[in-house]
Amino acid sequence: MSLRRALEPPQPYLLNPAENIGAPLGRWNLYIGGAGCVVDGYVNLDLFAAPGVDVRADAHHLPFGDGVFQRVECDAVLEHVVDPERVMREIERVLAPGGYAHVVTPFCHPFHEYPRDFRRFTIDGLELMAGGMEVVAKGWRTGPAATLLVVVLEFVKMLLPWKWWRTVSHGVLGWVLFPLRYLDLWLWRSAYAGRIGNHCYLWLRKRG
Numbered sequence: 107m108s109l110r111r112a113l114e115p116p117q118p119y120l121l122n123p124a125e126n127i128g129a130p131l132g133r134w135n136l137y138i139g140g141a142g143c144v145v146d147g148y149v150n151l152d153l154f155a156a157p158g159v160d161v162r163a164d165a166h167h168l169p170f171g172d173g174v175f176q177r178v179e180c181d182a183v184l185e186h187v188v189d190p191e192r193v194m195r196e197i198e199r200v201l202a203p204g205g206y207a208h209v210v211t212p213f214c215h216p217f218h219e220y221p222r223d224f225r226r227f228t229i230d231g232l233e234l235m236a237g238g239m240e241v242v243a244k245g246w247r248t249g250p251a252a253t254l255l256v257v258v259l260e261f262v263k264m265l266l267p268w269k270w271w272r273t274v275s276h277g278v279l280g281w282v283l284f285p286l287r288y289l290d291l292w293l294w295r296s297a298y299a300g301r302i303g304n305h306c307y308l309w310l311r312k313r314g
Contacts, residue, residue, distance in 0.1 A: 115280025118259060119252030120290050125307050127243050129206040132176020136200065138165050138193075139183035148179065153221075168196045175200050178207045182305070184227065185212055186220050194235040203314035207239060210307045213300075214253040216260045229306045239310035248304035249290035255283055256304065 137148035141156035151161040151168070163169050165180075165187055178197050184190040197207050211227040229244050259279055263272040293299050300306075 115277055116284045116287075118255035118280065118284055118287055119248040119304060120287050122245060122247050122249070122290075122294050124245055124294070125243075125247050127309055129177060129208065129309060132202070132205065134175050135177040135179075136168075136170070136175045137179045137181075138197075139181055139186075140179075145179075149175075165193045165196065168200050170200045172199055173202045176202050176205045178205070180207065181210045182212060184209065185223055185225055188224065190225070191235055195237060198237050198239055198312060201239075201312045203312055205312050206242075207310040207312070208307065209310065210247055210305055212305050214250075214257075214302045215304055216256055227306065229300065229308070232306065232308045236308070236310055239312050241308060242311050243307075243309035245307060246294055246299055246303040246305070247307045249293045249299050250296075250302045250304070251287050251289040251293055252304035253302045255286060258283065 131147050135148045137143075137145040137150045139152055140148070140150040141152040141154055141159055143150070143158050145158065149160050150158050151163055151165070152159045153162070153164060155162050161169065165183060166189060178201055180193070180197060184193060187193050194209075197209075201207055209232060211232060213226050213228055215226070217223050229246075233241055233244070259276055262275050262279060266272050266275060
């Protein structure tokens with residue numbers, strides 16, 4: 107396992123440092139969709155029981171009272187739910203006045219089931235679901251270079267007939283192509299980044 111980790115190529119994307127606006131954690135914070143992750147400082151909720159999950163529940167019906175959490179993270183979840191508008195209203199409901207919600211969704215990103223994959227979002231589409239929450243920041247977490255790299259990796263794997271070939275090709279291409287991810291340091295600033303951006307984000311604040 108240690109050899110496998112040593113050979114694993116770097117991620118084919120960079121994370122935009124502008125995404126971190128320094129929103130404070132409160133006494134109670136909620137992380138939606140963190141199966142398999144360690145999320146210190148949060149109540150970790152997911153649809154399935156898995157390592158790291160504190161509460162197993164459906165995000166359409168959050169099992170918490172109104173105004174409980176000072177911060178809510180919803181990271182790459184809305185593409186997997188049947189009714190994203192309903193989930194956003196649940197986030198707004200459990201968020202305390204003055205609290206922050208951080209929502210991340212894919213735009214140009216390969217299909218991935220967990221357990222289903224229904225849709226993609228633009229920044230404008232996310233803003234339409236803000237409801238009574240104020241948009242305090244928005245942008246691209248992962249940019250056009252990330253889109254190019256993940257699509258190339260998936261396309262090549264799709265052409266190969268055996269799983270072990272796909273695994274090897276992912277490793278080899280991952281090492282060969284990953285330097286291209288640094289193009290996003292420049293592309294994030296482009297007015298055209300949204301045409302093929304990879305993941306977008308919103309920071310929302312519940313009015314007091």
